[in-house]
Amino acid sequence: MGAKGTRKRKLTVHILRDRLGLKPSKELIETLKKQNEIKNKIFKAIKDEAKTVPEIAKETGLDTTTVFWYLMTFYRHGLVEEVGKTDEGYFKYKLKR
Amino acid sequence: MGEIMEKILASAVEEKNEKEYDVLIIGGGIAGEEAALDLAEMGFKVLLVEKEPSIGGHMFLLSKVFPTLDCASCISTPRMAAVAHHPNITLMTYSEVKEIEKRGEGDFRVKILKKPRFVEESLCTGCAQCESACPVIVPKEYDFGLRGRKAAYIPFDTAVPKIAVIDIDHCIFCGQCEIACPVGAINFLQKPKIIKVKVGAIIIATGYKLFPIGRKKEYMFGKLANVITSMQMDRLLAPTRPYNAVLRPFDGKEPMNIAFVLCAGSRDRTVGNPLCSQVCCMYSIKQAQLLMGALPLADITIYYMDIRAFGKGFEEFYQQAKDMGVIFIKGRVAKIEPAENGDVVVYYEDIENGGRLKKAVHDLVVLSVGLLPNPDIAKAFKNVKLELDEYGWIKPKDENTNPVETSIPGVFAAGCIVGPKDIPDTVVEAAAAAAHVAAYLKEVRG
Numbered sequence: 313m314g315a316k317g318t319r320k321r322k323l324t325v326h327i328l329r330d331r332l333g334l335k336p337s338k339e340l341i342e343t344l345k346k347q348n349e350i351k352n353k354i355f356k357a358i359k360d361e362a363k364t365v366p367e368i369a370k371e372t373g374l375d376t377t378t379v380f381w382y383l384m385t386f387y388r389h390g391l392v393e394e395v396g397k398t399d400e401g402y403f404k405y406k407l408k409r
Numbered sequence: 410m411g412e413i414m415e416k417i418l419a420s421a422v423e424e425k426n427e428k429e430y431d432v433l434i435i436g437g438g439i440a441g442e443e444a445a446l447d448l449a450e451m452g453f454k455v456l457l458v459e460k461e462p463s464i465g466g467h468m469f470l471l472s473k474v475f476p477t478l479d480c481a482s483c484i485s486t487p488r489m490a491a492v493a494h495h496p497n498i499t500l501m502t503y504s505e506v507k508e509i510e511k512r513g514e515g516d517f518r519v520k521i522l523k524k525p526r527f528v529e530e531s532l533c534t535g536c537a538q539c540e541s542a543c544p545v546i547v548p549k550e551y552d553f554g555l556r557g558r559k560a561a562y563i564p565f566d567t568a569v570p571k572i573a574v575i576d577i578d579h580c581i582f583c584g585q586c587e588i589a590c591p592v593g594a595i596n597f598l599q600k601p602k603i604i605k606v607k608v609g610a611i612i613i614a615t616g617y618k619l620f621p622i623g624r625k626k627e628y629m630f631g632k633l634a635n636v637i638t639s640m641q642m643d644r645l646l647a648p649t650r651p652y653n654a655v656l657r658p659f660d661g662k663e664p665m666n667i668a669f670v671l672c673a674g675s676r677d678r679t680v681g682n683p684l685c686s687q688v689c690c691m692y693s694i695k696q697a698q699l700l701m702g703a704l705p706l707a708d709i710t711i712y713y714m715d716i717r718a719f720g721k722g723f724e725e726f727y728q729q730a731k732d733m734g735v736i737f738i739k740g741r742v743a744k745i746e747p748a749e750n751g752d753v754v755v756y757y758e759d760i761e762n763g764g765r766l767k768k769a770v771h772d773l774v775v776l777s778v779g780l781l782p783n784p785d786i787a788k789a790f791k792n793v794k795l796e797l798d799e800y801g802w803i804k805p806k807d808e809n810t811n812p813v814e815t816s817i818p819g820v821f822a823a824g825c826i827v828g829p830k831d832i833p834d835t836v837v838e839a840a841a842a843a844a845h846v847a848a849y850l851k852e853v854r855g
């Protein structure tokens with residue numbers, strides 16, 4: 313059923329899903345779980361303080377490539393902003409309010 | 410395409426009525442756009458079919474163009490808009506030509522599969538609220554995987570048309586996009602359609618695909634984050650770039666010592682492509698110059714076999730790069746290996762110093778990948794044969810005197826599907842193909 317029970321109309325996505333018996337694959341669900349974990353870790357790390365990719369990686373235990381890839385995805389979706397740059401050539405990023 | 414989309418496409422229903430156009434153009438890159446505009450201006454009714462969600466081909470993704478260094482999207486975006494708004498051009502994006510039958514001169518019957526975006530084109534305003542709401546992230550094709558997009562997404566900031574698409578194969582059917590859309594544009598019940606058209610002539614402008622450089626194992630593409638392709642570098646340098654600056658994918662650091670490896674997947678029999686891709690030398694020199702502007706303190710090295718600077722202003726462009734301080738080393742790169750902190754070791758044969766094997770460490774390596782043809786369209790011809798050469802490029806009727814006529818009278822070709830070439834040559838060929846179509850239609854229609 314649709315959002316919060318207030319919506320009477322069944323969403324077209326659910327009609328299609330039921331009609332064709334569609335289910336997201338196990339891999340997709342696993343990937344989504346991992347993505348949510350990564351997102352939460354990164355957001356927590358840069359919520360109050362701007363940090364570089366190596367700093368975020370160290371704090372979250374994720375590798376720098378993963379941190380940077382997600383950070384740039386969030387940056388382009390307008391969730392993260394850059395705040396200055398270090399002498400070593402790393403930008404600092406912070407969660408947008 | 411994944412299993413779910415395949416299942417949905419299998420249910421496509423053929424529309425009853427047949428529409429008629431003077432010309433069908435297949436492929437909406439700069440070649441297809443220019444040919445469409447030329448013919449539309451002459452008064453012909455044109456149908457332009459593009460398989461991706463947006464027209465623009467490779468050009469609208471580029472940073473600047475050699476040798477003038479004009480902004481690529483500033484040139485291509487107005488052309489794309491002109492195509493979309495011209496009263497004589499009908500645009501079908503996210504669509505594939507499935508069948509072409511020649512019934513006679515000036516009479517081609519074509520079947521086109523219109524894939525569902527699961528978004529009503531007439532309602533979507535391109536606001537991207539569906540994208541913000543969608544929880545699933547997948548690599549973004551238009552940024553060549555450098556960052557992610559959502560399963561509900563706007564293909565590109567400057568896409569034409571700027572209409573959302575649902576990637577049904579990565580959808581978890583949560584409905585968030587549908588709830589978020591302020592205009593009720595999302596419709597998962599949208600069906601694929603097979604549209605029948607009758608046209609007088611056809612132009613094939615399906616362009617090129619990049620050489621899959623992962624095939625050359627020695628270059629470690631896909632294994633080392635700081636080994637990227639030239640197309641990815643063009644994206645990093647473009648105003649619509651995926652990052653906030655030119656940065657290394659390994660850790661987001663500004664690169665200070667960048668290497669270009671020319672002829673990656675070209676002039677190389679070991680990977681099945683002995684041909685020169687014609688544009689790699691110049692686009693690499695372009696990128697090197699742009700990098701010197703973006704990162705004034707960075708060292709830029711180009712490893713090359715020969716520099717093929719054959720066009721107007723190209724030699725001067727090459728000399729200009731040398732004067733700016735770009736280092737040119739004549740030598741084929743044998744292999745690439747990882748070094749510390751994401752750096753990369755390049756092993757090369759130093760031809761000018763006796764051919765000894767040498768190595769150098771760089772903090773970012775760009776593989777100047779070659780071009781391969783997009784010849785799948787040849788399979789759509791049912792009762793006539795579209796001749797391709799041994800590598801899959803379209804074989805013109807006469808390479809010297811008639812480069813845009815194909816083996817089928819009434820079917821013409823333009824741009825990189827005939828062979829690798831730069832944008833000015835592509836545009837000239839598109840204009841030639843349009844003129845040939847006009848002459849052909851005049852002849853067969855009397």
Ligand SMILES: Cc1cc2nc3c(=O)[nH]c(=O)nc-3n(C[C@H](O)[C@H](O)[C@H](O)COP(=O)(O)OP(=O)(O)OC[C@H]3O[C@@H](n4cnc5c(N)ncnc54)[C@H](O)[C@@H]3O)c2cc1C
Binds near residue numbers: 439505618825
């Ligand atoms: C990294 C890089 C940098 C470059 N830089 C420059 C530069 O600075 N200056 C310059 O002059 N040139 C440059 N080039 C070359 C330039 O990209 C080409 O000359 C130009 O894009 C060719 O245009 P086209 O329309 O022939 O092909 P494309 O741009 O490939 O367009 C073909 C279109 O056809 C569509 N298509 C394919 N198959 C089908 C099908 N079956 N049905 C429907 N549609 C289909 C594709 O989706 C695409 O939209 C560069 C190339 C690369 C790789």
Ligand code: SF4
Binds near residue numbers: 542543544584587
């Ligand atoms: S229904 Fe699919 S496309 Fe829409 S938000 Fe959910 S996962 Fe994304």
Ligand code: SF4
Binds near residue numbers: 532593
């Ligand atoms: S589908 Fe709806 S939410 Fe998504 S871009 Fe279009 S109008 Fe906006």
